[in-house]
Amino acid sequence: MVATMQNLTDRQAEILEFIQRTLCNSGVPPTRADICAEFGFSSPNAAEGHLKAIASKGYIELMRHSRGIRVLVDQNRSLTQQYELPLIGYIAAGQPILAEENVEETVRIDPELFHPRADFLHRVSGHSMKDVGILDGDLVGIHYQPDADNGQIIAAALYDRRSGREAITLKRYYRRGAKVRLDSENSDPQYAPIEIDLTQVDEDSQDTPQFRIAGLYAGLIRRPR
Amino acid sequence: MVATMQNLTDRQAEILEFIQRTLCNSGVPPTRADICAEFGFSSPNAAEGHLKAIASKGYIELMRHSRGIRVLVDQNRSLTQQYELPLIGYIAAGQPILAEENVEETVRIDPELFHPRADFLHRVSGHSMKDVGILDGDLVGIHYQPDADNGQIIAAALYDRRSGREAITLKRYYRRGAKVRLDSENSDPQYAPIEIDLTQVDEDSQDTPQFRIAGLYAGLIRRPR
DNA sequence: GGTGATACTGTATGTACATACACTACTGTA
DNA sequence: TACAGTAGTGTATGTACATACAGTATCACC
Numbered sequence: 001m002v003a004t005m006q007n008l009t010d011r012q013a014e015i016l017e018f019i020q021r022t023l024c025n026s027g028v029p030p031t032r033a034d035i036c037a038e039f040g041f042s043s044p045n046a047a048e049g050h051l052k053a054i055a056s057k058g059y060i061e062l063m064r065h066s067r068g069i070r071v072l073v074d075q076n077r078s079l080t081q082q083y084e085l086p087l088i089g090y091i092a093a094g095q096p097i098l099a100e101e102n103v104e105e106t107v108r109i110d111p112e113l114f115h116p117r118a119d120f121l122h123r124v125s126g127h128s129m130k131d132v133g134i135l136d137g138d139l140v141g142i143h144y145q146p147d148a149d150n151g152q153i154i155a156a157a158l159y160d161r162r163s164g165r166e167a168i169t170l171k172r173y174y175r176r177g178a179k180v181r182l183d184s185e186n187s188d189p190q191y192a193p194i195e196i197d198l199t200q201v202d203e204d205s206q207d208t209p210q211f212r213i214a215g216l217y218a219g220l221i222r223r224p225r
Numbered sequence: 226m227v228a229t230m231q232n233l234t235d236r237q238a239e240i241l242e243f244i245q246r247t248l249c250n251s252g253v254p255p256t257r258a259d260i261c262a263e264f265g266f267s268s269p270n271a272a273e274g275h276l277k278a279i280a281s282k283g284y285i286e287l288m289r290h291s292r293g294i295r296v297l298v299d300q301n302r303s304l305t306q307q308y309e310l311p312l313i314g315y316i317a318a319g320q321p322i323l324a325e326e327n328v329e330e331t332v333r334i335d336p337e338l339f340h341p342r343a344d345f346l347h348r349v350s351g352h353s354m355k356d357v358g359i360l361d362g363d364l365v366g367i368h369y370q371p372d373a374d375n376g377q378i379i380a381a382a383l384y385d386r387r388s389g390r391e392a393i394t395l396k397r398y399y400r401r402g403a404k405v406r407l408d409s410e411n412s413d414p415q416y417a418p419i420e421i422d423l424t425q426v427d428e429d430s431q432d433t434p435q436f437r438i439a440g441l442y443a444g445l446i447r448r449p450r
Numbered sequence: 451g452g453t454g455a456t457a458c459t460g461t462a463t464g465t466a467c468a469t470a471c472a473c474t475a476c477t478g479t480a
Numbered sequence: 481t482a483c484a485g486t487a488g489t490g491t492a493t494g495t496a497c498a499t500a501c502a503g504t505a506t507c508a509c510c
Binding site (some may be wrong): 256258269271293 | 466467469470471
Binding site for chain 1 (some may be wrong): 457458461467
């Protein structure tokens with residue numbers, strides 16, 4: 001957006017709101033004449049002037065054909081809202097979590113559905129959290145956050161030496177000093193806790209830490225096959 | 226929608242798809258000329274004819290002004306989609322399931338997230354489905370459907386004589402002739418199967434059946450407190 | 451007290467658009 | 481075999497629309 005984003009005047013805001021309302025009600029943007037009818041203007045130039053002002057402030061884009069008004073900024077989340085979350089499987093070497101390379105697909109869902117707000121989704125693989133009702137194949141919402149409190153369920157990013165990437169796993173997090181313990185929630189003894197000493201540096205991969213917190217578990221979605 | 230909803234021809238589907246694409250890309254519906262340019266027609270009547278055909282099948286609505294095309298049926302969910310599902314707790318006496326009286330709140334979520342498509346949500350209360358990872362407080366998506374196959378998880382509407390309303394419960398459904406069995410998924414012996422004989426009429430509430438299928442379990446959302 | 455932004459009126463113009471009429475041609479179907 | 485639905489071409493027409501030019505009035509502000 002090139003235009004400088006200044007504040008709209010009251011009148012301009014009213015007109016922008018009318019454009020959005022029209023779009024919502026009829027599916028088509030209004031004409032200059034429509035705007036005049038709504039506000040009682042007797043000259044199409046009243047509308048034209050406002051549109052140009054609103055466009056120069058970056059809120060809409062004008063195309064030079066009939067009804068060529070495109071709303072760029074949507075205050076009341078009516079239409080353009082994204083409602084999409086990336087689904088992250090693995091984290092490629094040296095990449096931030098939300099880098100495009102890591103996005104497997106995009107799921108249409110309102111991030112605000114979860115608490116705290118989810119920043120991305122992860123597909124659970126395995127049964128390590130079975131006892132808290134998180135099953136293989138579930139999509140969990142993760143709130144991006146680099147630290148956590150003891151006892152919280154986190155998305156742990158564990159570096160895999162072979163593949164050179166980080167795998168995400170849900171674990172219950174406990175930390176005492178430099179010692180971190182990652183618990184599973186499955187009574188089966190094969191799911192033993194993982195113990196990590198943060199002072200221990202992994203020599204094979206100097207700059208990449210063995211472990212980091214990718215975020216906080218914030219809820220889940222299950223879509224039966 | 227008054228128009229009879231028939232299937233579109235391949236060409237008509239292509240054109241509908243182009244309308245949606247245009248709407249998505251530019252925010253404005255295409256003109257007849259735009260459609261001609263896209264498909265290589267040399268007469269605007271080619272476009273006009275298709276639009277009328279698509280409109281008569283109920284997929285779009287034509288208004289008699291420029292770019293007056295409104296998409297009513299939105300296959301790939303671009304703009305007009307609501308993304309809201311009602312949350313149904315109990316069913317008031319004599320009301321259809323989705324009656325307004327039964328809607329506790331509305332949750333912003335894409336119905337297509339679930340399979341089959343969810344028509345409403347229900348908040349699980351109790352632990353009867355714990356063994357399949359459906360916990361107390363979870364929101365389950367329900368696909369409205371009055372019948373089910375053996376072994377499917379359904380939302381059962383059970384008439385409660387005291388309150389005069391129907392309570393919704395998730396159960397695994399089995400039917401043999403007129404005998405219906407509703408299983409819980411919890412190894413604890415307190416969750417015994419419910420047996421219902423469909424030939425038995427409840428005398429205290431003559432016209433209201435004891436039991437009906439409210440719909441099919443289609444997935445769940447969990448929002449930790 | 452002049453300058454610029456906002457908020458309009460009034461008139462005019464050319465073209466973008468929807469749409470009607472008239473025809474051709476193929477296809478499934480009753 | 482005739483009819484309805486689909487898929488087009490070609491021409492024509494009136495109006496819906498964006499938009500330019502020329503003004504007026506109010507207000508803030510330096």
